[in-house]
Amino acid sequence: MSSTRKFVNTMRHQDQVNEVYLASDKQLRPNRNGNLYLQLELSDRSGSIAARLWNASEKDYESFENGDYVRIEGATQLFQGNMQMIASSICKVPASRVEDADFLLLAGQEIDQLATRLSEILREVKSPHLRTLAECYLMDEPFMAKFTRAPAGIKNHHAYHGGLVEHVTNLMELILRIADRYPDLDADLMLLGALLHDAGKVDELSYERELAYTDQGQLLGHIVLGVAMLDKKVAEAQQLSGEPMPEELVLQLKHIIVSHHGEREFGSPTVPMTLEAVALHHLDNLDAKLHQFGQLIRDDANSESHWTQYHPNLGRKLYKAPQSPNS
C-alpha cells in the first residue's frame, strides 16, 4: 500500500489533490443554468467521496467507464457536513498502473491467507465423506477464484471483494472455538455448512467491478443456486471417491443451506429443524451483525457526535462510546 498516497479518509477541507481513484456512478447533469456537469463517486480502500467536474461535456462523460481508475486533479470542499471533491480534470488510468492494495479493503495477500486457512480447516474435517466433498470445492479453480473475489453482499456486511471468504473463514473459526461447549453438535457438518451456506453467492452476485446482482441471482437467490451447485459437487465427490455419498448426509447439508436465513420472511423456504442448522443460522447472524456494526462505527462520518448517523435498514443509530469506559 503506497505510503505517500492521498487516501480518501485523510482529506480535509480545501486540500489540493492529484491522485488516482476508482470511479463509479458517473452522471452527466445540467445545472440550473442549463450547463452540464459531471458527477461521480471516487473511492479507494479507505472510503469514498462524491466528486463534480463543472462545465463538463458528453466527451468527458464517455472518456471512462464506471469501474475504471481515473486520475483526478482538484480540490476538496466541505458540503453539508460531508467532504466533496471539485475536480478540474479527470483522466482514465490503466488498471495495470495501479497498486491493487490501495483499492481493496482486503489485500490479495490477506485473501490468500484466508483461503489457505479455509483449506487447512476443511482438510482436517474428520468425516471422509465430507472431506472429499470439501475437496471437490477446493479443487474447482474457477469456483475458488470466484469464491475468493466475491463479496458477502452488495450492502450491509462484508460488501467488498474478498468479503465472502473472510466471512466464511471467520465462521469456521467460531465453529472450531465453540464446538467443545456443545457436544451434540456435529462440528464437521457445521464446517461444511459454513462453506456451503453462501456458496451460491458466487453466482448470485456480479463483482468483476461494481457489486450488483446477476439476473439469476435476482430471480432465484443464492439458496436455490447453492443447492444446485451442491448437487453437482456430490456427483463429483462420488466419482472422486468411487463410493456413494450417504443420502442422509446430503439431505442435512442441503437443509443447512435452505434454512440458514432462519425464517421464511427472510427468504428461507424452510426453517432450521436440526441442531446444526439452527447453530449455523445464529453464528452466521452473529458474525454478520458484529462485522456490520463494527464497520459502521469505525467508518462513521459524524465525527463530532457519540452517535453514528441513523441507519434505516437497522432502524437505529449506533453508539460510539467516547472512549473505553473502563480504562
Add this chain to the structure above:
Amino acid sequence: MSSTRKFVNTMRHQDQVNEVYLASDKQLRPNRNGNLYLQLELSDRSGSIAARLWNASEKDYESFENGDYVRIEGATQLFQGNMQMIASSICKVPASRVEDADFLLLAGQEIDQLATRLSEILREVKSPHLRTLAECYLMDEPFMAKFTRAPAGIKNHHAYHGGLVEHVTNLMELILRIADRYPDLDADLMLLGALLHDAGKVDELSYERELAYTDQGQLLGHIVLGVAMLDKKVAEAQQLSGEPMPEELVLQLKHIIVSHHGEREFGSPTVPMTLEAVALHHLDNLDAKLHQFGQLIRDDANSESHWTQYHPNLGRKLYKAPQSPNS
C-alpha cells in the same frame, strides 16, 4: 362405485352397519375405569367418521394397520352433534377385495382422463423447446405414476389421491381460457409453469397410504425439490433434441417455480418478478381457494345452519346460502 354400499355421508343416528372402510389413526386407550378401548377413524370417498370398540385388547389393536381396509359391524350414534360409530367387531379385509372407486375421491378413470388432457395440452405447446421439455416429464413413467397419485397437499386443498394432477390440469384449463385477454403473457411458459410449479410435491409428500411429508419434503420443501428435478429434465431434453435449451428460458421457468407462493413469508425465496410468474401465482391461488371453499361448503357437517364450522386456518366460517338466492 357400489350402489348398495353404506357410505359414511348417508349415516343417520342408530343405523346398524356392516360394511368395509379405510382405517386410520388407531389408538388403544384406557377408559376411566381402566378398561381398554380401541379408537380409530373410518373413511370412504364420501367422508370420515370416528369409531370406538369398547373392551378392546392389545390383540385387537394389532390385528390391522393404519391404511388397511376393515369390515366393521356396529351401530351409529350422535355424539356432540357429530355422528360416531360404536363397533362390535373389526376385521381386516385384503385390498384386493375392495372396490377402489368406493374409497377414492377421484376414480382411476377420472385420473386417467385428467392425465390424458394434461398430455394433450402440453403436446400443443408451440415452443419446440418447451414441448420437448414437457415430453421429458410425460415420458418419465415413474414420475407420471407419482404425479397422478399424489395429492396437492396433506390438508387444505386437493388433499386426496389424484389431487395434484386435478389441480394442475385445471390450472392449464384456466390459462388456455384467459390467455386471449392478456396478449403480453407467454401462454406456453405459463403452461409449463403450471406443470412444474408443484412437481416437487411428488417427492415432498408420501401418499402410498396416509398423506404425510417425507423427510426431504419437510427439510427442503417442494420448491427446492422441483428446481432440482427441472435441472435433470433440462439435461434429458437437451439429449433428446440434440440442442441446448436456451438458458434464459430455463431461468424463467425456475423463477416461476421459486416465486409461485407469491411472498417470502409463504415460503418463496424470491417474489414474482415476471408477468408469467405473477400470473401463475394468482391463478394457483384462485384455483386452490375456490376448490377449498367449495369442498368445505359441500362437506360441512353443520346441516342445520347457514354457516359452516369455524375454520381456524381460514380465520372464518363460510356462508352456505340457504338456496340459490336469485332463482
Add this chain to the structure above:
Amino acid sequence: MSSTRKFVNTMRHQDQVNEVYLASDKQLRPNRNGNLYLQLELSDRSGSIAARLWNASEKDYESFENGDYVRIEGATQLFQGNMQMIASSICKVPASRVEDADFLLLAGQEIDQLATRLSEILREVKSPHLRTLAECYLMDEPFMAKFTRAPAGIKNHHAYHGGLVEHVTNLMELILRIADRYPDLDADLMLLGALLHDAGKVDELSYERELAYTDQGQLLGHIVLGVAMLDKKVAEAQQLSGEPMPEELVLQLKHIIVSHHGEREFGSPTVPMTLEAVALHHLDNLDAKLHQFGQLIRDDANSESHWTQYHPNLGRKLYKAPQSPNS
C-alpha cells in the same frame, strides 16, 4: 390520433419541440441565485416528462392552470438518465383545439366499445332480478357517464380515464371464460359483483382533470359508497319490476362489495365468506396485478437494463426478459 405529433415517448436527447401537451404540477421556484423558474409536468397518451422554463415570472405561472393544454417550444435534454424538457415558451391552448385521442390512453371509441360490451354481457344475465338491477345502473345516464370516465385508481393499476370500465369489463370477460370450470359458482352473481365492487369509485375519485380523491372518497372509501349506491338501485329495481328483490340476493351482493379487498388490513370490513366473494376477490387481484406489471414493463424508462426501476409499492424491480426466451 395525429400521426405527425411529437409524442412524449419518442423524444430523444436534444430534440427541438413545438407541440401541445397537458400541463400539471406547476410550481414557481427560485434557483440558487434567487432567480425564479417554472417547473411543470407535460403529458400525452404516450407518457409524461418534466419541463422547466428558466427565468420565469409570476405572470408565466398564472398564465395557465393545472389540467390545461399548453403549447411548448423548447428542447429536450437528458437529466439523471431521464429526459427533461427545457422550454423557451409556454402558451395555453383551448381544449377545443386539441385532439382527445392524443391525450387519452383509451380513446373515446375504445371506451364506447367497452361500455357496449359491458351492457351486452349484463343484459344476458339469466336471473331476472339481477338483470333488472343491472338495467337500473345501465339506464342511469349520469352514473354511466361517470363510470366510463373514471379511472380504477389514482396510481397503481388502470389509473387513467376509462380505466374503471376497462377493468370491470375485463373482469366480466374472465368470469365468462372460467365459469365452466367451477360449476358451484353462480356466474350471474359474479357478473353483478364485477359491476358493483368498484362502482363506488365514481364518487370516491375526482377525475374531471387531474386524478384525485374526493372528500367523501377519502373519508368513507368506495366500499361504503358502493353499498349506499346499491341500496338506491335496489329501490329503483323494485319500482321498475314491481316486485321485491329477494333480501338474500341483496345481502350476497353487498357482501361481495364489502369483502372484495380480501383482508381487513386492505380495507374490507369483513373477509370473503361466500364462493362468489372469494372468487371475485382473486380475479380482481389477478387483473389488477397483471395490468400493473404489464404497464410498468412496457413504460419503463430504464431502456438499457433487463430490469425496471425499483417500485417501492411492489417492493421489487420487474424483469424485462431480453426477448421471448423460447423463440
Add this chain to the structure above:
Amino acid sequence: MSSTRKFVNTMRHQDQVNEVYLASDKQLRPNRNGNLYLQLELSDRSGSIAARLWNASEKDYESFENGDYVRIEGATQLFQGNMQMIASSICKVPASRVEDADFLLLAGQEIDQLATRLSEILREVKSPHLRTLAECYLMDEPFMAKFTRAPAGIKNHHAYHGGLVEHVTNLMELILRIADRYPDLDADLMLLGALLHDAGKVDELSYERELAYTDQGQLLGHIVLGVAMLDKKVAEAQQLSGEPMPEELVLQLKHIIVSHHGEREFGSPTVPMTLEAVALHHLDNLDAKLHQFGQLIRDDANSESHWTQYHPNLGRKLYKAPQSPNS
C-alpha cells in the same frame, strides 16, 4: 331480585340445590360405557355453571330449548378447580314465572334509567340539525326497543342484554366530562357519534335469547349497517324539520362510524382523519377495555390467586391486587 334465591356465585362444594336457572348449550352425549348423559350450561345474573344429568334420554334432551328457564334439583361438586352441578332432575319453567331481575345483569329499571339519561343528553345537543337527527332515532320505537335490549358484543365487553345502551350512555358521560379540556372538539358531533358508532349492532347481533351474529351481521358488519341506517334517518330528519341536513355534517358523522375501530386491521375501511373521529375511537376503546378488565377481575374464579386466569384474547393474566395497596 329475590333475596332467598341460590345464586350461581354463592355455590360451594356439595350444596343441595333446588332452583331455577337459564339453560343453554345443551348436548346429549354418551359416556365411555355408551350410556347417555345430558350436559348443559346454567346461568343467572351472578354467573354460570356447567351441569350434567347422568343417564339421560332423548326425551330429557327435548324437554326444553336453549334459552328456556329450567328448575334444577341436584348437588354441586368441585371439578378441576371449577364448581359443577350434578342434576337429578331438570324441568322447564315458563318465563312468566321467573323474576327477570334474577337473570339480567342489568335490571329493566336500570336499563330504563340509562335510556332516559341518553335521551336527556341528546335533547340538550345545541346544534338544531343534530338534535333533530337524534330525535329521529329516539322516536323510532322499534329501534329503541332493540337498542336497549342489545348487548355491545357477544363476548369481550358489555356482552349481555342492555350492554349496548350502557356502553353508549357511559361514552356520552365521558364526552360531557372531558369536553372542556379540548375546546377544538365539537361536543355535539361527538355525542351523535357515540349514539351512531355502534347503532348498527342492533341488526348485526341477535339477542332475543342467546347472543349471536345475524347473517347480515356476519357478512356486512355493524359499520356498513350503521351507515345505511344513518342514510334513512337523515331522510326522516329532513322530512321532520323541513330543511336539508348539511352534507358536510352527514359526511363527518359517517366518517366517525366508518373509522371508529381506529385501524384497518380492526375492520375500519378508513382510519380516523378528524379530531372527533380520533377522540371517539380512543374513548370507545377506553370504556370497552376498562369495562372488560373490571368484569374479568370481579368475576374471576381463581379465588386463591392474585392473578386471574390467562385470557388468550388479551394475551395476559390480570392482577387482582390483594387489597387496596394504599390504605
Add this chain to the structure above:
Amino acid sequence: MSSTRKFVNTMRHQDQVNEVYLASDKQLRPNRNGNLYLQLELSDRSGSIAARLWNASEKDYESFENGDYVRIEGATQLFQGNMQMIASSICKVPASRVEDADFLLLAGQEIDQLATRLSEILREVKSPHLRTLAECYLMDEPFMAKFTRAPAGIKNHHAYHGGLVEHVTNLMELILRIADRYPDLDADLMLLGALLHDAGKVDELSYERELAYTDQGQLLGHIVLGVAMLDKKVAEAQQLSGEPMPEELVLQLKHIIVSHHGEREFGSPTVPMTLEAVALHHLDNLDAKLHQFGQLIRDDANSESHWTQYHPNLGRKLYKAPQSPNS
C-alpha cells in the same frame, strides 16, 4: 408578547423583514457555482421558516450558534408552496434582549399556572403514602425545574418547552373528571401514575436549547429511567414520613410506569395488567393523539385545501372541515 412583532405565521410573499428569531440547523453549503451560502431555520412561537444568506462565509457561519437569537434583515419568498426567507444580514442578539413570550409556545406564566395546578391536585390525593410520595417530587427543586421546562417528546405531541407539564396536568384533569364513572379505579394511584409515567423524560431528553435525546435517554429510555427515579423518591418518602411505603403500592406504581406504552412493540417491557395501568395507557394515548391532531390541523400550511399534508408517521392526511358543519 409583543404586539408589533413580525411573527412567522403572518409572513406573506415579499414581505420586508427586520426582526429577531431563534436560529437552528445552520449549515454552510456551496451552490452549484461553488459559492457558499448559509442555510438555517428561524422560529418563534408561531412557527418556523427556512432562511438563506447567499454568498456567506465561514465567518458568517461561526458568528452564532444553533439555539442563539439572531436579528434578520431580508425578504420573504414563496418557494415550492412554502414561504422562505432570503436574508441580507444575520446578527446575534443576547437572550436578555428578547421577550421570552415571543418564542415559547407556553409562556412562563402559563407554565407556572400548570405547575400550580399540578401541585394542587397532588396535594389533595387522599392516600397519605401517595401524598407523601408526590410531595417528594414537588419538593425536589431541580426536578421540578426540569419537569416544567421539558417537552413531552422531540416530535409528535407536546414537543416544546413546558409540553411535559402541560400533558401531565391535562391527564390529571381527565382523571379527576372521569373517576366517578369507574368506581373500581383507584383515582389516587392514577394521579400518581400520571405524574410518574413520563417523569423519566426529564433525563431522557435534553431541552436546554434544541430538543434532543441524551445519551442515557437513547440507550435506556424514559421507562427505565423513571423506575430508577421512583426508587430514590420512595427512599426519600420513607425518610420524610418515618414509615415504610407499602411494597404492594410501589409495585403497582412501577407497573404503571413500565406498562404505559401498552404493547411491547411500543417499548413497554410488560403490558398493562391492572385496571389503573390500562386506564392510564388509554388516557395517555387519548391526550397525546388529540393534542397532536389538533396542532397539525391548526398549523397546517396547506391553506387552500380541506386537507393537511400527508403525515407519514400517522399514515394519513387530516381533514380540516371547511367550517363547523352544524352551524
Add this chain to the structure above:
Amino acid sequence: MSSTRKFVNTMRHQDQVNEVYLASDKQLRPNRNGNLYLQLELSDRSGSIAARLWNASEKDYESFENGDYVRIEGATQLFQGNMQMIASSICKVPASRVEDADFLLLAGQEIDQLATRLSEILREVKSPHLRTLAECYLMDEPFMAKFTRAPAGIKNHHAYHGGLVEHVTNLMELILRIADRYPDLDADLMLLGALLHDAGKVDELSYERELAYTDQGQLLGHIVLGVAMLDKKVAEAQQLSGEPMPEELVLQLKHIIVSHHGEREFGSPTVPMTLEAVALHHLDNLDAKLHQFGQLIRDDANSESHWTQYHPNLGRKLYKAPQSPNS
C-alpha cells in the same frame, strides 16, 4: 444418584413400581360415574409422568402438597402413546429421606462447579472497576444462593434448578473463546453483561419448589428488576473501592441489560446500539436455542419417528437424524 432406582425414563408398559417421586399439579376430579379420582404429575431428574389414583377421597388429596416427595405403588400403562401411572397408594415422604441427585437435572456438585468457574472467570476480568463490581455480586451470599438455584426460565430453555448459572457460565465460556475474533469487542464488558443480563431473574421467578413467576416478576419483568439491582451493586462497589464507578461504564452495562432481548416486541425497551450489546444478544440467543433444541431432541417421546412432536412455540417439529449421517 441411586443405581437401583426406577427412573421415569426407564418405565415400560405394565411395570410394577414402588418408588419415590416429586409430586405436582394434583387435582381431585370426578369421573363420569361421579366417583372421585386423584390426578397428579410425578417426576424425577429423568423426566415426568402423569399418574392417577382411582376412587380417591378428599383425604388423599390433602395428604401431600405439590412439591412434596411421595412414594408411589402402582403399575404403568400406555395411554395415547404416552406412558401413565395407575397408582394403588400414594404416601408422603420427608425430603430428608430423598437423595437430591435423583431429582435434580443438575446435581449440587455440578452447580458448585459452575459457580466456581463463574467466580474464576469474573475474578480474571482486567478492568478494576468491573472486577470490583463483579465481586459485589459474588460476595452477596443471598444473591448467589438464589442465582445458583434459579432456572433461566419456567419453560423453553434451562427450565430447572441451576439452569440460570449453567446458562450464564456457558455464555462466559463462549465469550472467552470468540473474543480473539472480534478485537473491537470489550471482553470485560461482555463478561459482566453475561452476569447481569438475566440477574433480575432471581427475583422475577419463584423456584423454591415449582417454577413460576413472582408478582413483581410478572408486573415488571427481569430487565427492570436487573437494572434496579445494578444500581444497588454500583453503590456497594463504590463503597468497596472508595472511588466512583465511571458513569459511562454503568450506562453501557445498563444498556446491555435493557437491550438484550434484541427487539422491542420481545420486551426490550431499547434495541442494541453498542457492539457489546448486539454481541451479547446474539450469543444469548445462540446458547438458549441450542440448549432448547438439544433437550427437545434428547427427551422426545416419539421414539419411532425421525421427528419430534410439533412444538407450537417454535412453530416446527425437529429432525432427529437416524444416526450420525457421516459415519
